[in-house]
Every structure is written in C-alpha cells, then in structure tokens.
Amino acid sequence: MTPLDIQDALARAGRLLARLEATRDRDRDALAARTKAVAAAKGRLAQRDAIDTYLRDLQQDANRRSVATFETLLTALVQEVLPGEKPVRLDLTTERGLPALDIGVERPDGGREDVLEDNGGAMTNVVGMALRLIAVVKSGLGRFLALDEADCWIAPERVPAFYRVLDDGAARLGVQCLAISHHDVAGFEAGLTVSRIAGRPETGVVIDGPAAACAAAWRPGMPGFRFVRLVDVQGFADATLPLSPGVNALVGPNNHGKSTVIRALRAVFYGEVRDSLVRAGASAARVEIGVAGGRVLRYVRQPKRTPVNLWSLHEADGALVQEDGTTFETGGRDVPAWVERLFGITRVEELDVHVAHQKFPVFLLGEKPARRSAVLSIGREAGLIRDMQALQRERVTEDQRTTREGEREIARLREALAGLDGLDALAAALHDLQARALALAGEASRLREREALADRLARAGRLATGAAARARALADLPGPEAGAELGRRLAEARHRQIVGRRVLTTAADLAGAAGRAAALAGLPPEAPAPRDTAQATSHAARLRRLARDLADAQGRAAALRDLPEAPPRPVLRPGAAATARRLAEIGRGLAAARARETASRDGLAAAEAEMAQVLARTGGLCPACGTPVAPASLLAGHRHARPEAAA
The missing domain is CATH 3.40.50 (Rossmann fold)
Incomplete structure (x- = not known):
C-alpha cells in the first residue's frame, strides 16, 4: 500500500468518524430534549386532578351566574305578558361532563313544573320567543x-x-x-x-x-x-x-x-x-x-x-x-x-334559530337539556371554560403519549450512545495515525527526490560514455585542409552540374535541329519561287535559330569532353558522410547529363540526316530561298538570298 493509499484510507476513516460524532451529538441533544419533554409531561400529569377540579369549579361558577341572569330575564318577560304567572326557574346539571339545562316554572309550594308539558300554550309562546332572542344573540351570527x-x-x-x-x-x-x-x-x-x-x-x-x-x-x-x-x-x-x-x-x-x-x-x-x-x-x-x-x-x-x-x-x-x-x-x-x-x-346545533317554522312554534323546550345549554351557550365564559376543559383533556392524552413514547425513545438513545462511547479514543488514535501518515508521506517524497537524482546521474554517465566514443571516432578524421579541398571540388561539381544541364538542353535542341536538317535533305537543288514570301521568311528565321542552338550545343559538348570519367573520392572529415551523399547525387546527375548529351548527339545526327533528305528532294537547294546549300551549312546558320538574287 502506497503512502497516498494510506492517506486516502485515513481520510475516509476521518469522514466516517465525523459522521459518527455528528450522530452522537445529535442523539445527545435529542436525549436532553426528550428527557426535558418527558419530565414536563410527568409534571403536568401530576397536576391533572387539581387542574380538572379547578376547571369544574370555574365552570359551575360561570354557569350559576349565567343561569341566574336568564332566570331573571325570562321571569320578567313572562310576567309582563302573562301577569300572575309563576316565575321561570333554570336548573343546571351535568351530563357526561357537559352542562345540561332544565327549564321549568316554580310552583308556590316550591315544586317544579315543565314549561312544555305542564303549562299552557301562552307560557310556551312567551318562553319560546324569549329563548329565540337569546339564541340569536348568543350565536354570534346575523x-x-x-x-x-x-x-x-x-x-x-x-x-x-x-x-x-x-x-x-x-x-x-x-x-x-x-x-x-x-x-x-x-x-x-x-x-x-x-x-x-x-x-x-x-x-x-x-x-x-x-x-x-x-x-x-x-x-x-x-x-x-x-x-x-x-x-x-x-x-x-x-x-x-x-x-x-x-x-x-x-x-x-x-x-x-x-x-x-x-x-x-x-x-x-x-x-x-x-x-x-x-x-x-x-x-x-x-x-x-x-x-x-x-x-x-x-x-x-x-x-x-x-x-x-x-x-x-x-x-x-x-x-x-x-x-x-x-x-x-x-x-x-x-x-x-x-x-x-x-x-x-344558518342553523345552530341543527336548530332553526333565525327563521321559525309555522308547524314547530315551540323552540328549544322539546330538546334535551345538554342541547339547550349548547344552543344558549350559557355565556361566553362557559364556552371558553368548555374549550379549556377540552384542551386539558387533549393535553393529558398528549402528555400520556409523550411519556410513554418518550421513555422508549430515551432507552433507545441511551443504548445508541453507549455504543458510541469509544469515539473519543478512536478520534485520538486516528489523529496519531494521520500524523504518522504525514511523516511517512514526507519520507516518501524525499525518497522520490533521491531516486530522481540517481536517474539523472545514470543518464549523465551514459552521455559521458557516448561522448568519449564519438571523440575517439573523430580522432582519425582528416584535418581542415581536406575539408577545404573537398569544398572546392564540390563547387566544381556544382558548376559541372550546371554545365551538364545546359548540355542536355543543347542536346535536345541539337536533336530537333538534326531532325529538321534531315527533313531538308531531300529538297531539290533549285528551290522553286516561294509562293508565300512571309511563310518562307518565317522558315528561314526558324532555321537560323536552330543553327545557333546547334552551335551552342557543340561548344558545350566540347567543354564536357575534358571532365574525368568518375569523381575523386574525398577523405572523410566531420560531415564527410553528408558530403559524400551530396557527391553521389552529383555523380548521378552527371551520368544523367551525359546520357542526355548522347541523346542530343543522336538527335543532331538524326536532324542532319533529315535535312539531307529534304535537300535531296529539293535538289540541294534551300527550301526557303532556292539557293544551293549543304545540310551542315543549312543547320549552322544559312543566310537566305532574296528571290530575285537567286534567280
């Protein structure tokens, strides 16, 4: 395993350790919060009976005050419309934890009578109308x-x-x-x-x-x-x-x-x-x-x-x-x-409070006592107390659930934290390993530097050995004067190459001239009067050019005859191999020039033969001016006479 692999492994271990530490810290916070919540819930549950008793006493007191107010109002209304009628009495009890309201009248002997069952319709009309007015106001609606x-x-x-x-x-x-x-x-x-x-x-x-x-x-x-x-x-x-x-x-x-x-x-x-x-x-x-x-x-x-x-x-x-x-x-x-x-x-507790029905003139008196209390609300204070009681019941249920679930969660968190107790020691060991890994990485870096230095020294030794071998090989080479001689000969070779190219060109021109001469050899001895003087003049000019080209080619061929058959072998010095390759190329060029020279001579001979044939056909006369001429002079630059001089 390399030091880099060790560092990567330690980095992964560090990240894993950080996640475990974060989990431990989160579980500690959750344990503290859960413990606090459970303690608060148990504290509220311990006060449950006292709170329930207080709310019941508060509700009874509020209901007594509301009932007394409604009794006074209903009695006043009844006695205003029906003088001499018995006073209205309201009895507030409890059904299933909710207030229940009984509506009746008090007899002179202290007994109670039901308004609906024990009294006439007039009493029912008055009490029903009053209860509707109270319900409309207590509903808080329209x-x-x-x-x-x-x-x-x-x-x-x-x-x-x-x-x-x-x-x-x-x-x-x-x-x-x-x-x-x-x-x-x-x-x-x-x-x-x-x-x-x-x-x-x-x-x-x-x-x-x-x-x-x-x-x-x-x-x-x-x-x-x-x-x-x-x-x-x-x-x-x-x-x-x-x-x-x-x-x-x-x-x-x-x-x-x-x-x-x-x-x-x-x-x-x-x-x-x-x-x-x-x-x-x-x-x-x-x-x-x-x-x-x-x-x-x-x-x-x-x-x-x-x-x-x-x-x-x-x-x-x-x-x-x-x-x-x-x-x-x-x-x-x-x-x-x-x-x-x-x-x-709208309907209140499913009752038609605002708009009465003709077929059901009795309002609320035929309902159950608990529903009467709910419709009349028995004061806003009583309604608020009922809401408080409902909230208390919900809170008790919630606290019981919090205590039950919280204790299970606390046990789970403590067990999880127990499994993470060795994280601090593990963190210290990991820190020590990371320090050692850094030291190892430093040593590995210094080792790589030394290996690189050894590689450079070995490469320098190989270069020195090669230099010594090249020095020994160069010791046997000729001196600088041989190089100067070789340079001179190279210059001469270049000049000869140029001359050779000229010879080749001349040979090609000579071959053309020889062909034309062969064509003129068969001309008759006396040329007929040319029909077209302009065309004859053009042919004469062309023949003169051919004659000049032939003379130049012959001069270059004479200059090339003095060249040796093979180039001299130079003594090799530094760069001699390249010079030798250059001389070989020059030799190949010279051989090609000589081949072209031979071809030019053959072409010139063919041109003289052709010119001889032309003059033979014309009787030895120039085809252009009609004067006697030899094939060689025709190719060498024959001057044409005027037609009348020829005549």
Missing part, C-alpha cells in the same frame, strides 16, 4: 329573527303586551324581527312596522306596506334586510314586503300567503325548498332580499333545469358582485358558504 304565528296561543287581550315585550327586547339586543300574525296589530302601542296581505292567491296576492317610511329609516351602511320581494312564489305574482330596522309585522287572513314569506326565507338561507314554491304556470320562482349598500341577494328556483337552485348577489345596477376575483353566483342543492358568511343566518 341578528335577524323571523317568527311565524308566535302569538298563536296567547289570548287576544295579551297580544299587545307580547309585541311590546318583543319590540323592547329586539331594540335592546339590536335584532331585526319579522312577525307573521293573524291578529290585527295595527293599533298596538308598540312601534311596529305593519304590512298587510291583500288579494287572493288565484289572482295574485299583494302586500300593502309603508315602503317609503321603511326606506327612510335605513342608513346606507346599516346591516339588515331592506325588503323581501317575491316573484312567482306560490300565490304571489310580484309583491314586495318593506322592512324597517326594528320589529316588522305582516298581518292578514288565514290561507292568504302570510307564511309563504317564511318559506321563501327558509329556501334562501336553509336550502329547504320544493318545486311547489313556484307559482302555478310559471317556469321559476324568484326571491330578492335588499341588503346594505343597495345590493340585492337573489334566489331562483327553476324546476327541471340545471342548476335547480341559483344564489347570486347583485349591485344596485344589477351587475354581479365580484370581490377578490370571486363572482358571487352559485348553483346547486346546498346553500353557498358565502351566503352564510355575508349574512350570518
């Missing part, structure tokens, strides 16, 4: 209450007192009310806004109400419903019920459509509707409710169409309302969430 024949069991002479109490309670609590009644309440002392039903369902029921007075009672941003308009809703072709901010009454004979208004409101806010809501012969029923800001909440029931129900909110100009990219128009079976959010009318 402050609107619609009562349908809530005075049905009250004696006519006590009805004015009933509405006086309703008007006072609604004004004090800020609740807008709509009361449907078959009594003529127009002469009542209470400040009611009264509208009347007129017409027949067969021809279209109308509503006669103080629309102008109602409109004048509203401020622009004031919450509440301004009107209810019914279009093709059962007996109503198109009728509008104006509403004021206080208590509104709609009166009229039975079976003329008073309760249709309540059914329309239940359709809009509870989604409780049937196709029978649509007027006979119409394709759809429409309910419009005026709200704050001039807007209109519209509901349409359209049987045999999709969607069968359609809710929408419109601006005063009829355009759909759009806020934050949402268009307020929704179809389907269920009431849209935005209707509940904007107007706050």
Whole structure:
C-alpha cells in the first residue's frame, strides 16, 4: 500500500468518524430534549386532578351566574305578558361532563313544573320567543329573527303586551324581527312596522306596506334586510314586503300567503325548498332580499333545469358582485358558504334559530337539556371554560403519549450512545495515525527526490560514455585542409552540374535541329519561287535559330569532353558522410547529363540526316530561298538570298 493509499484510507476513516460524532451529538441533544419533554409531561400529569377540579369549579361558577341572569330575564318577560304567572326557574346539571339545562316554572309550594308539558300554550309562546332572542344573540351570527304565528296561543287581550315585550327586547339586543300574525296589530302601542296581505292567491296576492317610511329609516351602511320581494312564489305574482330596522309585522287572513314569506326565507338561507314554491304556470320562482349598500341577494328556483337552485348577489345596477376575483353566483342543492358568511343566518346545533317554522312554534323546550345549554351557550365564559376543559383533556392524552413514547425513545438513545462511547479514543488514535501518515508521506517524497537524482546521474554517465566514443571516432578524421579541398571540388561539381544541364538542353535542341536538317535533305537543288514570301521568311528565321542552338550545343559538348570519367573520392572529415551523399547525387546527375548529351548527339545526327533528305528532294537547294546549300551549312546558320538574287 502506497503512502497516498494510506492517506486516502485515513481520510475516509476521518469522514466516517465525523459522521459518527455528528450522530452522537445529535442523539445527545435529542436525549436532553426528550428527557426535558418527558419530565414536563410527568409534571403536568401530576397536576391533572387539581387542574380538572379547578376547571369544574370555574365552570359551575360561570354557569350559576349565567343561569341566574336568564332566570331573571325570562321571569320578567313572562310576567309582563302573562301577569300572575309563576316565575321561570333554570336548573343546571351535568351530563357526561357537559352542562345540561332544565327549564321549568316554580310552583308556590316550591315544586317544579315543565314549561312544555305542564303549562299552557301562552307560557310556551312567551318562553319560546324569549329563548329565540337569546339564541340569536348568543350565536354570534346575523341578528335577524323571523317568527311565524308566535302569538298563536296567547289570548287576544295579551297580544299587545307580547309585541311590546318583543319590540323592547329586539331594540335592546339590536335584532331585526319579522312577525307573521293573524291578529290585527295595527293599533298596538308598540312601534311596529305593519304590512298587510291583500288579494287572493288565484289572482295574485299583494302586500300593502309603508315602503317609503321603511326606506327612510335605513342608513346606507346599516346591516339588515331592506325588503323581501317575491316573484312567482306560490300565490304571489310580484309583491314586495318593506322592512324597517326594528320589529316588522305582516298581518292578514288565514290561507292568504302570510307564511309563504317564511318559506321563501327558509329556501334562501336553509336550502329547504320544493318545486311547489313556484307559482302555478310559471317556469321559476324568484326571491330578492335588499341588503346594505343597495345590493340585492337573489334566489331562483327553476324546476327541471340545471342548476335547480341559483344564489347570486347583485349591485344596485344589477351587475354581479365580484370581490377578490370571486363572482358571487352559485348553483346547486346546498346553500353557498358565502351566503352564510355575508349574512350570518344558518342553523345552530341543527336548530332553526333565525327563521321559525309555522308547524314547530315551540323552540328549544322539546330538546334535551345538554342541547339547550349548547344552543344558549350559557355565556361566553362557559364556552371558553368548555374549550379549556377540552384542551386539558387533549393535553393529558398528549402528555400520556409523550411519556410513554418518550421513555422508549430515551432507552433507545441511551443504548445508541453507549455504543458510541469509544469515539473519543478512536478520534485520538486516528489523529496519531494521520500524523504518522504525514511523516511517512514526507519520507516518501524525499525518497522520490533521491531516486530522481540517481536517474539523472545514470543518464549523465551514459552521455559521458557516448561522448568519449564519438571523440575517439573523430580522432582519425582528416584535418581542415581536406575539408577545404573537398569544398572546392564540390563547387566544381556544382558548376559541372550546371554545365551538364545546359548540355542536355543543347542536346535536345541539337536533336530537333538534326531532325529538321534531315527533313531538308531531300529538297531539290533549285528551290522553286516561294509562293508565300512571309511563310518562307518565317522558315528561314526558324532555321537560323536552330543553327545557333546547334552551335551552342557543340561548344558545350566540347567543354564536357575534358571532365574525368568518375569523381575523386574525398577523405572523410566531420560531415564527410553528408558530403559524400551530396557527391553521389552529383555523380548521378552527371551520368544523367551525359546520357542526355548522347541523346542530343543522336538527335543532331538524326536532324542532319533529315535535312539531307529534304535537300535531296529539293535538289540541294534551300527550301526557303532556292539557293544551293549543304545540310551542315543549312543547320549552322544559312543566310537566305532574296528571290530575285537567286534567280
């Protein structure tokens, strides 16, 4: 294993050790946090009984104070409407850890009677109306209450007192009310806004109400419903019920459509509707409710169409309302969430708190005691205490789970940390090994430097041996004077090469001239008068050039005859091998020049023979000027006579 391999192995071991140390530190932190959490959970569990007792005592105290307030209010309302009636008593108990409320009246002998089972309808009407007002306020939702024949069991002479109490309670609590009644309440002392039903369902029921007075009672941003308009809703072709901010009454004979208004409101806010809501012969029923800001909440029931129900909110100009990219128009079976959010009318604990049903005038008295307490909330304080109790139960469950799981996790962490106890010693050993590895790497570096130095020394020895051998080989070489002689001879060889190339060129020219001479040898002795003087002049000029070239070639050939047959052998000196190769190349060039010279002579002889043939054909006369001429003189530069001189 090399020192580099050792360092790599130690680096990997260091990284692994770092990961193990990080795991150990993380487990230590987790153990400390888990131990702290378990200790806190056990501490809270130790205080569990004390906290539960405190919350129960706090709840009972809050419930007692709320119950006392409700008893006083309900008793005052009952005795205002029904003088001489027994006081209302509320009993608060506990069912399955939750408050339960019993509602009754106290007999003179101290006994208790149930309001619903043991008393008349008038008592039920008054208590039910009061409980609805309380539930509307306690729900924290929309402050609107619609009562349908809530005075049905009250004696006519006590009805004015009933509405006086309703008007006072609604004004004090800020609740807008709509009361449907078959009594003529127009002469009542209470400040009611009264509208009347007129017409027949067969021809279209109308509503006669103080629309102008109602409109004048509203401020622009004031919450509440301004009107209810019914279009093709059962007996109503198109009728509008104006509403004021206080208590509104709609009166009229039975079976003329008073309760249709309540059914329309239940359709809009509870989604409780049937196709029978649509007027006979119409394709759809429409309910419009005026709200704050001039807007209109519209509901349409359209049987045999999709969607069968359609809710929408419109601006005063009829355009759909759009806020934050949402268009307020929704179809389907269920009431849209935005209707509940904007107007706050919905069921509370599955009970119809805001809009009463004519067939179920009794409110809350027929429910179980625990549900009564939940609907009335028995004060916000009691609700907060119930939330605190629920949080305490959740915290106890969470603490028990934390303790159980935490102890298991603590045991696991301690076991894991026990396996990592030797990390510190391992880290020290690794540090020592890394120091030794560094020292070993330094020694290896110095060893490599020494090996490199030895390699350089061996290479220097080999170079010295080679130099000595070359010196011995060069000692036997001739001196510098032999080199000078060789240089002179090389210069002469170069000159001869140049001469040889010229000879070759001349030989080629001589061969051409000999060919032309052979062509002229067969000319007749007397040349006929040339027909074309210009052409004869051109031939004569060409013959003169050939004669000159032939003379030059002969001179060069004579100069080459004195050259030796073979070049001298030089004495080798430094660089002699290259010089010898150069001389060999010159010798080969000289042999080629001599071959070309021989070829030139052969060509010249062939040219003389051809010229002789030309002169033979012309009778020994020049083909150009017609004068007698010999083949050799024709090639050597014959001067042409003028035609008339030849003649």
